Amino acid sequence: MKENAVLELRNICKSFPGVKALQNVDFTLCEGEIHALMGENGAGKSTLIKVLTGVYPKDSGTIMMKGFDKPLNIKSPRDAQNVGISTVYQEISLCPNLSVAENIYIGRQKGSVLSWKKMNEEAQKVLDSLGIAVKPTQQLASCSIAVQQMVAIARAVDMQCKVLILDEPTSSLDENEVAKLFVLMRNLKARGVGIIFVTHFLDQVYEVCDKITVLRDGTLVGEYTISELPRVQLVSKMLGKELDDLSDIKGDAAVFVADENIPPVFEAKGLYSDADIKPIDFTIHKGEVNGFAGLLGSGRSECVRAIFAADKVLGGEVKMHGKPVRITKPIDAMKNGIAYLSEDRKRDGIVGDLSVRDNIILAMQVKEGLFKPISKAKATEYANKYIELLDIKTASVNTPIKSLSGGNQQKVLLGRWLLTNPEYLILDEPTRGIDVGTKVDIQKLVLKLASEGMSVTFISSETDEMLRTCSRLVVMRDRKAVGELSGEELSQNMIMNTIAGGEANGTD
Amino acid sequence: MAQIKTAKTNPVSEFFSKLFRNQIFIPIAALLLLAIFNLIADPSFFKITLGYSSDGNPVLSGYIMTILDYGSELAILAIGMTLVTAASGGQDISVGAAIAISGSVVLRVLCGTDSRPETLQAPIIVAFLVSCLVAMAFGAFNGTLVAYFKIQPMVATLILFTAGRSIAAWINNNELPIVSDKVFSYFGGFLPGIPIPTSFFIAVACMIITALVFKFTSLGLYIQSVGINQNSSRLNGLNPEFIKFITYVILGFFVAVAGFIKVSRLSTINYSVVAKDIEMDAILAVALGGNALSGGKFNIGASVLGAYVIQFLTTTLYKLEVSSEALSAYKAIVVIILVVMSAPIVREKLAALLKKIKASAAAKSAN
Amino acid sequence: MSENKFSPRTIMKKIGGMSDTNLLTSITIVVFILMYIGAMIFLGKGFLKPQTLFNILNANAALIILSCGMTLVMITGGIDISVGGVTALVSMSCAVYLDYMGGNVFVSMLIAIAIGLAFGLVQGYLIAYLEIQPFIVTLAGMFFARGMTTIVHTNPFNVENESFVALKDTRIIIPGMGSYNKAGNYIDAYIEIGVIVALLIVAILFFVLKWTKFGRNFYAVGGHRQSALMLGVNVKRVTFSSYVLCGLFAGIGGYVYFMHVGSGAASHAMGAEMNAIASTIIGGTMLTGGVGNIIGTLFGVMSLSLIQNIVSSVGLDQAWWTGITIAAMLCIFLVVQSIVVSRKSRQTKKQAAMAEKPQTPQNKAAAN
Structure with a gap:
């Protein structure tokens, strides 16, 4: 093994019926290193992680770890835990019916008789040290998704692991929580923990990682240090082709001018639902692309869900083409020509x-x-x-x-x-968790549909994506609309300011 | 050896491997196994004799006819059970009790206040329709608990399972009415001039109706969609609660049909014994048909076949002079063998083993 | 049912903060106590005697044990409907062994435990390691046990083995709880040995489920199988052990039943599995797994039996009323549970949404 390497995978192969998911993949992780594992969907990232953590048995290859002189034979997640490999998965894998403290300790308690008092105290310590504001005795199901995710990380951190795998942990965290997570990651790095970081967010990779390993179609493309691999090259290595589409699309969203004589395709006044949002006013015209911006939990998804009546609508007036309509359940919305692509695929x-x-x-x-x-x-x-x-x-x-x-x-x-x-298409995070190539395809399609006369509402957690596609943005904070941006106002800074409650907010 | 080797590229083997993976494979294999077993044990099992009933009607009899007769009731129930399973991901364990209720209703309507009437107090069709309404109402009760109160199906139907036979007894004031009407006995016996049990035709009619319903509506897609992903279904404009609810009402209808055949055959009813354990057989039929008991995709044809296989098994055991009480022990062993054989894990292991044998055989023949 | 009594907001808040397990169990216990007090007030005499309560225990010791096993299995998200059949098989086998083979009582107990364990092991293996649906496996188990019972011996008979009869008739006197009969004689209150066994099992299981790693794993597996696996719980082994324990308790419960009735018959414990499931559910265990409590199960059994007593003392003693009342009770409990749980989840969803709010403004400040 390489010096200061904590984990070394050699020639890992794994196939499923009809698919070779991994072919001779090598991967090396050093102590105190944050190592990004990148690749499009289907590149084999998840499979590699699952092989490493014993969820899938590998077909061939060796896994070496520091402190073990023989190749490891990891047969279950439990084995992985025992040798010091901890994982935080994309989908929260905790038990919702148990308390926060239990979720931190289950499966690895010492001794067979438990002391609840001691367990809660220890859990409190761990949570405090990570700045997670939740009571250890609270039932996990009653915590927000972000908190649940943090609990999963707390668990992994508490396991004194040598290798920490973070499998898309940031997809359900807001920026503040992501920042917290990064502090934590750097902290662990300083303690000598090797971290494997799987994510789709390029920014985040360049913010915290030291090295990048790129996979494509189940094979290894290469291992790079961050400084020697510019973004564009990373993308092209992931896609396996030179690609300038990302810059191409910029500026496509022209300023949209609605014809005042034609009533808007969709118009809502004081609409609110049981998902706890403040009444919103919202209009969209024929051929317009607009969006809801805001942080996770700001109510942006809840707004479009209210429009489609995916949540129970409690009040408000809705007009289509200037005529009042009643939309109380999804089928009503569909019959009125609204389509809704939901957030959680x-x-x-x-x-x-x-x-x-x-x-x-x-x-x-x-x-x-x-x-x-x-x-x-x-x-x-x-x-x-x-x-x-x-x-x-x-x-x-x-x-x-x-x-x-x-x-x-x-x-x-x-x-x-x-x-x-549909006349009116609502896309809630259509690009979440999918590869770069498809993201660009979808953005292009949105613009094309709009040019053909369809009205589109586009929501994405990546603001630059919204800037590229939308001509108007409704900014949400704390479950209410706090501003509307269009034309010249559409810039990263302006959005940030509005979200943060700067001078641009009208209703506050 | 050579055969195995050539079989690799053979379309026949491909056909078999496809069949092996097909849902309908399990009931067919089970049916074949049973048939072969009987053929070896005693070929007279398959003997069908033409006789005449006391009315001079031609009547076919023999074990196969018994299977056809009793299997049809089960098949009718299996249709409904498959739908309920697919939509709600659970089973209705109250069908036996509900048969007792609907049978009791039929007799109550036919007999009126007198438990031994000289003539029928109401037309048969009225009795049948009333029992349909009652059974569908009880189905609606189950459906409401499952769909709107979100209670797990087995538990929700446990209520009617516990109370059903008591309700059935209560409907007729715990008396045992007897209907001695010739026309009424046709439905559970034989139609004049036709030597095949009527229940078989009723089952076929039920299947045709079901097939037509699925052909001319999109109910099948809706049920599968709701059974697989309720959230998605709702956001695609479906009303998942209503669809679950309606499958229980549909099952109610089939329960009424089966109950009608039952009382017609017996001309009377025994509340605690009629259709006893039939819910277990119906669920087994669905499972044997390869339908996931956790809901989702379904295949009604496979369930119907499953129902006849279950009846085949029961009849085979009777033929081997297993007492009706001990019958269940043998049935259980067969069932366990069947489910173990069809368990995905076991199948995977078997396939791997088969592959190994093939490979070693190929290696040998290459040498 | 109990909500109108607790209208103040604080109490609702407390209920909202309760875990599902505690909430459902509390409902059951409160309902049982209210029913018992109601019976004492309105029906009087019989219910005022402590022996009535002890008789409920005596008659249901076996059911309590069976329900304990059922609770374990249901907490892990499974179900075992073979327990009634196993009870019948155990009674019959022990009866035949004692009377026809001249066996001794101690060995007959071992036979009971062995039968129960055998069922548990086989069913557990098929369910946990071959991943066959529990309903189907235990359904077959039930068929098999019932069939085997008649194969072991066809006709019902009373056991006459002397030491067994002595054991069966052993009464444990509870001092100070006796009452006077109509003739004015003092009669001691008593419980049977089975009750001690049942309560012991309840106590042990309560401890195991609450304070041991082994017990908590059942909840983890029932709460989310996949997660439990990822968290390093040996899901298959936990599932397996739940069925083995359920089998073991079916064996013990079978013997306790046998001690209560003192006979072997193929029709013994008919529908016991359904009573066990009903009691467990009334006790607040959810079939979906992850939520349940053994004390709740104890009260579930008691409630079920109490309502039967109440119904027959009201004068509705036609056979069908028992079935209908049990069903009605089950129905009410299920609906109440369903409403309470869904209301609670809506409430916590709102709380979670509220909790996110105050954080957000600072978020942006930090982000910029």
């Missing part, structure tokens, strides 16, 4: 076991009604149309959607809503 989007075809026609079929079934031939035709249009990579229309990669699943869902031929 897995929970609220895909119907996992159903085929790509059935997933594409689902919304259309529901809109058509129970007594007008779409024939199989017609459905296949529709599906093929969108598979081609959106360049969806799937073996066939019969493939269950759950076996597609995240980006392709997202495209299927997009196809589902486009098929309903």
